Amino acid sequence: MIRLDKIGKQNGRQIVFIEASAALQKGEKAGLVGPNGAGKTTLFRLLTGQEQPDEGQVSSERGITIGYFSQDVGEMAGRTVVAEVMDGAGPVSVVAAELKELEAGLADPERVDEMDALVERYGEVQARFEELDGYALEGRAYEVLAGLGFSQEMMDGDVGRLSGGWKMRVALARILLMRPDVMLLDEPSNHLDLESLIWLESFLKGYDGALMMTSHDREFMNRIVSKVIEIDGGTLTTYSGDYAFYEQQRALNEQHQQAQFERQQAMLAKEIKFIERFKARASHAAQVQSRVKKLDKIERVEPPRRRQTVAFEFQPAPRSGDDVAMLKGVHKRYGSRIIYEGLDFSIRRKERWCVMGINGAGKSTLLKLVTGTAQPDAGTVAVGGSVKLGYFAQHAMDLLDGDLTVFEDLESSFPQAGQGSLRALAGCFGFSGDDVEKPCRVLSGGEKARLVMAKMLYDPPNFLVLDEPTNHLDIATKAMLIDALSGFEGTMLFVSHDRHFLAALSNRVLEVTGEGVRQYGGGYSEYVASTGQEAPGLRS
Incomplete structure (x- = not known):
């Protein structure tokens, strides 16, 4: 559905991607991982077209819809929470807003002279709303908000009164209600309590579109993704399996690469020792030249890039009473x-x-x-x-x-x-x-x-x-x-x-x-x- 082909991207002096390639196919659920600052948010912005690669190509199937949840939710005010969520669902939200206005007009005694026109228009708008499955959408909006921990009072209240964490949940609810062909979720598990997290887990398992997400919750990631795309050192590496499999495979790959590196280093040391020993002897000139040329042609194996992790050890705490x-x-x-x-x-x-x-x-x-x-x-x-x-x-x-x-x-x-x-x-x-x-x-x-x-x-x-x-x-x-x-x-x-x-x-x-x-x-x-x-x- 979406493919990145040999993309290159530089932000200022930082090289984010070098000839990086990856793909997200229909129905796949992929986890995006990498150290902080590796370029996960940049990748999302490339996939949504908010940024363009310096080299290579980002391509997607014609006509697909993409929903992107980021940590930057923007301003929200002046509407109920449920209206804000429904506004993310496309054309039906515009019809729903007009329907609400007409309902208010029909109940307004000062507009009695317009009643015939209001009734006629209400019938037209209501028919369009039904055609767009609007009543089911409103029910689904309430269902999604309940799953994310909103009370009925909060759903019908002003979205502008919510804290930043709750506004994040509103932004997430908009994407979930939209049910796009491709869902891109940047840290959806932040700001959620355990009950909401488990509900979201169940929702995403039942979602039949393609999904790419980042998360700092390994259990959440493990239960949803069946593919992991890792950003590291400007490249994209794809692993087939859940997060636990990725961790195991990455460790095995590092061991294999380290062993290859050490074998090559031993071989190089042996060759260099021979060259140093015999380079001054005319009788060995041909052999020395042959080995020098051989060393020049060898493709060097790099040692694995090790993530810097430092263990923390407690000083012994003083003993308390029982x-x-x-x-x-x-x-x-x-x-x-x-x-x-x-x-x-x-x-x-x-x-x-x-x-x-x-x-x-x-x-x-x-x-x-x-x-x-x-x-x-x-x-x-x-x-x-x-x-x-x-x-x-x-x-x-x-x-x-x-x-x-x-x-x-x-x-x-x-x-x-x-x-x-x-x-x-x-x-x-x-x-x-x-x-x-x-x-x-x-x-x-x-x-x-x-x-x-x-x-x-x-x-x-x-x-x-x-x-x-x-x-x-x-x-x-x-x-x-x-x-x-x-x-x-x-x-x-x-x-x-x-x-x-x-x-x-x-x-x-x-x-x-x-x-x-x-x-x-x-x-x-x-x-x-x-x-x-x-x-x-x-x-x-």
Whole structure:
């Protein structure tokens, strides 16, 4: 359906693609992967025609429709959420808007003189709306929005009042409702809770068009794609299989290339040694010349390009007492909404609790109560003896000093630490080379999250409370974080929508529901096995 043939592309001084080729066929679901800055967004822009290649060709079948979801959603205001979503569905949205206006006109007593004309026009527009399957479309719009976590009140409310994260969901809903021939999704799993993520997974599995997407959620990617296109060093390499297969195949390819490189290096060393040894002897002149010519003609094998990954190791955290946190008879409400009523919950040393619950159930509120950033209306919250608390919350990223560079921020937080130690810390969390000189104000959401996490873990607490720590983190950084937290000797309480993170780190589950809380012995994998669901209220 869409093909890239030997494309070349340069942005300023950066060479993004060199003779790169790939194709997306009808019905294929492909994952697009590569390190940050490799050119994934540029590739999407080439496929949609927003940019042109410097060399080569991007071709697509005549008449196909392409829907592109990006992180840049633009302005949204002045319409209901459902109207905004339907507006992305093509001609039917224009007819729907006129139908709404006519309905308002028919109900307006001041327009009684126009009634005959309004009724006649209403009949014409309604017939066109039915012809375009408009009533089914409106139902589908509500269904898609419900799947992405919108309440009825939000769907019928002004889209302009939504936060940036919810506007992202509106933009995604527009593309899903459009059901184009080709769907290009740039990080659709960002800003989604676990329930919405699982719904989207099911939707995309049932979508019969071609799909290309990026995602930092390996489980999400694994369940949807059957092909992976990797961008690395300006080239595109296609792997047939899911993300797990791609990782295995890439590792095997690297081993094979490394072995070829080492064999060739050994052969070259042997030939060079012979040339050096006999180049001054006339009796060996012909042999020396022959070998020199042979070396000139050999195509050199390059060593595999290794992704820079730096492991992070915790300093040993001080030991806490056995009772880490205790909540007794806790009541908490916001306005008329009751969040907790008589909650009893205790956390013991070395327990790793993941908190599950639908949107608004009170997951973040529980973390705020435990950390003391919110107070109960009644009851008690106590933290045990010798507990050193580390709390990662989304708002912590807003507290960074925008005028400081990454390195200056680390230095001000740890004035006693050596420069080498802080540079190693920055490297572990993805700040290498000149990245440490970036002012905090220009950092992306992911970079801010990494910096806050680095500061929290450098001087390790023995009780980690983490609210969506994997938001904005790429797959490699998540893997590093999981590896580091696996060796953490302390206690954890966390909320996450990343199933790989949940399964790897939890050994207890607290499910928050409207009827109270349920506790499960065993981690997330055991929770899924015992409940038959991956998230509260959803069946696997």
